[in-house]
Amino acid sequence: MGNKSLSAKLSQAVLIAVLFAVSVVMIIPILHVVASSFSSQAALIQSKFLLFPTDFSLDAYKYVFSTSTFMDGMKISLLITVAGTALKMLVTLMLAYALAHKDMPGRKIINYAVLITLVFSAGMIPNFITFTSYGLKNSLWALILPALIDPFNLIVIRSFIQEIPAEIEESAKIDGANDARILFSIIVPLSMATIATFSLFYAVVIWNSYFDAILYINEAKKFPVQVLLRQIILLSGSLGDSSGMGLDFYVPPRTVRMAVITAATAPILVVYPFLQKYFAKGVMLGSVKG
Amino acid sequence: MSQTRAKERLASMLPQPPRIGSLWKRIAANKWLYLLALPGVLYFVLFRYTPMWGLLIAFQKYNAALGFLGSEWIGLKNFTDFFSSPDFTNLFRNTFILAIYNLFFFFPLPIVLALMLNSVRSYRYKRIVQTVTYMPHFLSWVIIASICQVMFTTEGGIINDIIFALSGKKLDFLTNPRFFRGMITGQVIWRETGWGTIIFLAALSGVDPQLYDAAHVDGANGWQRLWSITLPAIFGTIITMLILRLGHFLDTGFSQIFLMVNPLNRDVGEVFDTYIYRQGIKEYSKLSYTTAVGMFKSVVGLALVFCADRIAKKSGSSGIL
Amino acid sequence: MFRNFSAKLFSVLLAALIALFALSACSAGSAPAPSDGSGAASESVSTDGAEPAEADDSPFEISIMTRMGTAEAPLPNNPVITEIERISNTKLNIEWVPAAAYSEKINATIASNDYPMVMMLENGNKRGTVEVDAVRAGVFWKVGDYMPNFDNLKDLDPGTINNASIDGELWGMFRTRPIVRNGGYYRSDWAEKLGFGDPKNLDELTAMLRAFVNDDPDGNGIADTGGLAQEQSFDTLVPMLAQWYGIGQEWEIVDGIVRPAFENPEYINMLKYIKMLYDEGLMNRDFATTEATKRDEMMAGDYGVALVSIDKGDLSLVPLQQRYPDANFNVIVNFADSPHPVHGRSGFDGLYYSAKKAVPEEADFLRIMNWYNVMYSTEVNNLVYRGFEGEHYTKTGEDAVSISDEQNAKYILEVNPMEQLAMRFTKNIYKVDNLPYYNAQVEAFFAGKYTGQVDANPAFSWDSETFNEKGKDLETIYKDARIKFVTGVIDEAGWNSEIERYRASGGTEMIAEYQAAYEALK
Structure with missing residues (x-):
């Protein structure tokens, strides 16, 4: 007994140490970005690798918030992320649930069809031509509908649902519930970890979208915040094909680049801790026994 | 799980009675399922399959001004040009090696990290580490590349300063072809390991804690519990993730590579995706050519998925089809 | 049987899908219906068939798609735009497209046949295939046919017109930019301390670099100063040095024969010079992985020389003077002793095209030409580059102004985005007094001193099928080889074999095609 708890304690200690090292490696560049955003440009140039705000300055943030562009973009981003995630999750869940039933005729074809779209995509221009013919030009729907269901997400959610014991559904059917009722009142509560996970995945994708926004949307006031972020990063001179850039650009200092990244990423970062409670152990199990 | 599957396989091997009549009955019985599936299926038809005429561009010499119907048809020429171009072997080798590195060095890590997080006793510590490790995913490759430049450069980069202090030498991480693949894979590991744990943690949350308690009572130690309870519980998820990942086997991700490639490491750095970019973007829009290359990648990915799925099914998993 | 049903269902679905494909392919080939009216970019003109002679005085609406050069798009009530509209009697519906996806947006616009009335196409070093x-x-519409009828447009630089032409004709209205655009910046305070002036030749430049690196110009006793701050692209370094060696830009014409610049016997000497700078530590040894902004930051205190685009020098100045208030730059455009002309660029950046689909009537296109005419006037030029008197600058003389910090802040917000609309960067713009590094060279450059002595890249308007196919790849071969030579990865024999590879990979064909193009356009 004594030996076992000692080795158990030891492995816990090793675990904690390893996780600590991993966390440190992960967080150092993040600290750099955040610290740089709160420093002056001169301090940033002079230092080797800033980890704490040096020569504290809010200039970068003042620049970011100096016009309403940032906040306008934030509002748009919030709107499309919340609405879009809800819609995408709903549609995906419904289809995944349907496809989880092995006795549904036509299931195989749809599965194959979905799989093909996992690897084949039509390309930006054919998509653009097709979707604008649907009327998506200059519409925020262009940021939601084209990627409404991610085949990857669909397949994984389907496989998760398939692992739910059949008895649960059978007993509900005996009680007279139809499939829709079963989905929403029984399967959903049992799949909260799955739903939380993929809602997060969808949300992040929508939140990060900027390319489609530029392509489909004409009015600057409808741009999500990531468009602003990308523009600032681009102007700050990224690596790669620098010779292709035009010569008429005004270049914001590097601190501004850091500030926009921090400000545009912070909202989505705070979502995860709220979702963590769904990852608690044994979420599913009570209902089978009960 | 595998017991039910074995039963099903057995049942399907017996002679089947004619089922057309019962087929319509089954459709009717499942009408709710069809209703639920309808929006999703409509989506796939309208937004995924309808634009697929675009894939035919690969068989044309596409001229944007003339449009799809006005452009010349050249059959398989784009493909033959691509396969016979002197770059092809290099591109294939670079892409393939990076894909293998990714598979072997990156793929297991989120699983390992998820298992580690799962075994930590302190709930609070687990939450903190989780939050920290998933932050890197939110930095775009542009910033990551830029930070790598600053950290790893031989002229005053902090990493090289440390190495120099320890060994008196400097390593040209950013320009030496020897380091390129390690750098790329390292960046992927840094950015995506934490994020990748999410799905496995979700799967782990479905494990009955009573199983652990029972094992503990039976005298199983931590490793044995891991081996006989935890791993089997997420085995299906691991297989699913692996198969799906193979669908994108030749996709290396354009931004990351493009930002880290320079004239000195281009020999090992140029992959299909950067090649497509250089050919297909800005002034030189050779859309047909790039569509053909993309198609090639997709076909390979699809083939890999089918093979992997077959293998998975043969060894008892349910696969993804 | 169940299997048959599956097969039938599958084929019915397939047929339906194919029908769907065909349907949408048809609509893709022809012009689809214009977008819903909420988009600004494709509003059509509403002159109701009025003849130009009739007094239709309502402002002419023009929809414009152009690239955003600043972080944010100008606000809708931007005073500069309002003033331009008033002067030109137009209503401008400008769609500012972020640079991150500009070329893709252009491609998509062309592919979907849904044009704004005026569309800006970018140009890199060469005309793009989509444009061509x-x-x-x-x-x-062919702009070249109409230009002679407008006062401000009829005397534009023929060299620029030539560069902007396709197949010998000018189809788009180009935005004039300085032809001479490269400049060598150096720290004048360091130079003064160590006894240097403007480097008149290459040896003086080298001596200055050595002094900057070795002689502690900032006087702090630590060897922390650098010489040349170089970024990963040689696109400004090589043209500036090539001026000294008498090498042409990218392409040369010698005795009627067209050849790439690197076939000039002096080219390898120039590369050896750069290599010397690298080996001796007179330039930053990690240039191959240095981004342009990093290079700008290096100039802001640690390095003494940079060869950059001349109108971007002030980027480094502000952070530099934050750290060292007495620091300053001087700039040269060419070595004073140099017997060879200055290398010029194309003379323009971007062209405005008008698609006939969006502008069906010639009368309307004439009104667009009229707008170009207005944009090319001195008055609008100063408006676009300097803003309003009092708000954005204070006049100090006939042709000169000064800008305070407060005015500068307003400038950045309201006027700076307008650079993307600016049509003519010329000597007519007010000079800014309190630009710290302002000196004789820059003044001469603004005053057009170099216009007669400029040597342009002749290949700009030559067309080559091989270039369209592989141009970028070929370019990569010799550009990569340069860098590898400088860093010592390959030696001179390696350089030569890379040139051979260039020829074997299509270079020979391209040279021949250029030769033919040159002769055709002579």
Whole structure:
């Protein structure tokens, strides 16, 4: 007994140490970005690798918030992320649930069809031509509908649902519930970890979208915040094909680049801790026994 | 799980009675399922399959001004040009090696990290580490590349300063072809390991804690519990993730590579995706050519998925089809 | 049987899908319906068939698609735009497209046949295939035919017009930019301390670099100063040095024979010079992985020399003077002793094209030409580059102004984005007194001193099929080889074999095609 708890304690200690090292490696560049955003440009140039705000300055943030562009973009981003995630999750869940039933005729074809779209995509221009013919030009729907269901997400959610014991559904059917009722009142509560996970995945994708926004949307006031972020990063001179850039650009200092990244990423970062409670152990199990 | 599957396989091997009549009955019985599936299926038809005429561009010499119907048809020429171009072997080798590195060095890590997080006793510590490790995913490759430049450069980069202090030498991480693949894979590991744990943690949350308690009572130690309870519980998820990942086997991700490639490491750095970019973007829009290359990648990915799925099914998993 | 049913269902679905494909492919080939009216970019003109002679005085609406050069798009009530509209009697519906996806947006616009009335096409070092294809397909109005009828447009620089032409004709209205655009910046305070002036020749430049690196110009006793701050692209370094060695830009014409610049016997000497700078530590040894902004930051205190685009020098100045208030730059455009002309660029950046689909009536296109005419006037030019008197600058003389910090802040917000609309960067713009590094060279450059002595890249308007196919790849071969030579990865024999590879990979064909193009356009 004594030996076992000692080795158990030891492995816990090793675990904690390893996780600590991993966390440190992960967080150092993040600290750099955040610290740089709160420093002056001169301090940033002079230092080797800033980890704490040096020569504290809010200039970068003042620049970011100096016009309403940032906040306008934030509002748009919030709107499309919340609405879009809800819609995408709903549609995906419904289809995944349907496809989880092995006795549904036509299931195989749809599965194959979905799989093909996992690897084949039509390309930006054919998509653009097709979707604008649907009327998506200059519409925020262009940021939601084209990627409404991610085949990857669909397949994984389907496989998760398939692992739910059949008895649960059978007993509900005996009680007279139809499939829709079963989905929403029984399967959903049992799949909260799955739903939380993929809602997060969808949300992040929508939140990060900027390319489609530029392509489909004409009015600057409808741009999500990531468009602003990308523009600032681009102007700050990224690596790669620098010779292709035009010569008429005004270049914001590097601190501004850091500030926009921090400000545009912070909202989505705070979502995860709220979702963590769904990852608690044994979420599913009570209902089978009960 | 595998017991039910074995039963099903057995049942399907017996002679089947004619089922057309019962087929319509089954459709009717499942009408709710069809209703639920309808929006999703409509989506796939309208937004995924309808634009697929675009894939035919690969068989044309596409001229944007003339449009799809006005452009010349050249059959398989784009493909033959691509396969016979002197770059092809290099591109294939670079892409393939990076894909293998990714598979072997990156793929297991989120699983390992998820298992580690799962075994930590302190709930609070687990939450903190989780939050920290998933932050890197939110930095775009542009910033990551830029930070790598600053950290790893031989002229005053902090990493090289440390190495120099320890060994008196400097390593040209950013320009030496020897380091390129390690750098790329390292960046992927840094950015995506934490994020990748999410799905496995979700799967782990479905494990009955009573199983652990029972094992503990039976005298199983931590490793044995891991081996006989935890791993089997997420085995299906691991297989699913692996198969799906193979669908994108030749996709290396354009931004990351493009930002880290320079004239000195281009020999090992140029992959299909950067090649497509250089050919297909800005002034030189050779859309047909790039569509053909993309198609090639997709076909390979699809083939890999089918093979992997077959293998998975043969060894008892349910696969993804 | 269940299997048969599956097969039948599958084929019915397939047929339906194919029908769907065909349907949408048809609509893709022809012009789809214009977008819903909420988009600004494709509003059509509403002159109701009025003859130009009739007094239709309502402002002419023009929809414009152009690239955003600043972080944010100008606000809708931007005073500069309002003033331009008033002067030109137009209503401008400008769609500012972020640079991150500009070329893709252009491609998509052309592919979907849904044009704004005026569309800006970027140009890199060469005319793009999309642009050329569209021009040859007859999509656009030919600007060149109409230019002579307008006062401000009839005397534009013929060299620039030549560079902007496709197949010998000018199809788009180009935005004039300085032809001479490269400049060598150096720290004048360091130079003064160590006894240097403007480097008149290459040896003086080298001596200055050595002094900057070795002689502690900032006087702090630590060897922390650098010489040349170089970024990963040689696109400004090589043209500036090539001026000294007498090498042409990218392409040369010698005795009627066209050849790439690197076939000039002096080219390898120039590369050896750069290599010397690298080996001796007179330039930053990690240039191959240095981004342009990092290079700008290096100039802001640690390095003494940079060869950059001349109008971007002030980027480094502000952070530099934050750290060292007495620091300053001087700039040269060419070595004073140099017997060779200055290398110029194309003379323009971007062209405005008008698609006939969006502007069906010639009368309307004439009104667009009229707008170009207005944009090319001195008055609008100063408006676009300097803003309003009092708000954005204070006049100090006939042709000169000064800008305070407060005015500068307003400038950045309201005027700076307008650079993307600016049509003519010329000597007519007010000079800014309190630009710290302002000196004789820059003044001469603004005053057009170099216009007669400029040597341009002749290949700009030559067309080559091989270039369209592999141009970028070929370029990569010799550009990569340069860098590898400088860093010592390959030696001179390696350089030569890379040149051979260039020829073997299509270079020979391209040279021949350029030769033919040159002779055709002579």
